[in-house]
Amino acid sequence: MGRGGVPKDRTDGPERKCIATGEVQPKHGLIRFVVGPEGQIVPDILGKLPGRGIYVAADRDALELAVKKKLFSRAAKTQVTVPEGLVDEVERQLARRVVDLISLQRKGGKAVAGYEKVKSWLQTEEVEVLIQASDGSGRGKSKLSTPHYGHYIGWLTADELGLAFGRQTVIHGALASGGLTLRVVEEAQRLKGVREGKAGKGQSKG
16 A cells, blocks of 8 residues: 555565554554653654564554553553653654654755755756645745655645754755655655644644
């Protein structure tokens, strides 16, 4: 299954079961958690912490259900502590992860920011991913189109993109193919599931 435009033809790697939905899917569509030394649940965004992994789909509803129904304790087969604001912490860490990956692509010459530079890259068909700030002007963003067979990321803020590109704020960015670009797309999809679930709650769904 190609989730949110992420190509399926890559090696998806091992699959894991979400404790909230019961669905089995590739690990890159899930959030891994481990039980820390004090018996607390710790998000493992990079998937490298020691211990037995507990997996939840990268979806705000699934994460909130896991917290509400005390599914972490059931999965761990022991009583665990779930920190206050765990889902928001997952969102923060995912956003930081995407920002860091974009920054690495920029340093490798595979990312540009700014309307004119992005427009130029789009015209030369170098672009694999078009990135636009969620809080940027809709009129300005509509002037640039996602590349054919490419990807679009539109749920990072101008401040977050500014961090990625070493500027105050950024509205338009682009990534070339290769390097860490596929990883950026995958991590951004996880962030979208956690972040846009929140946007759909307290606000009217557009």
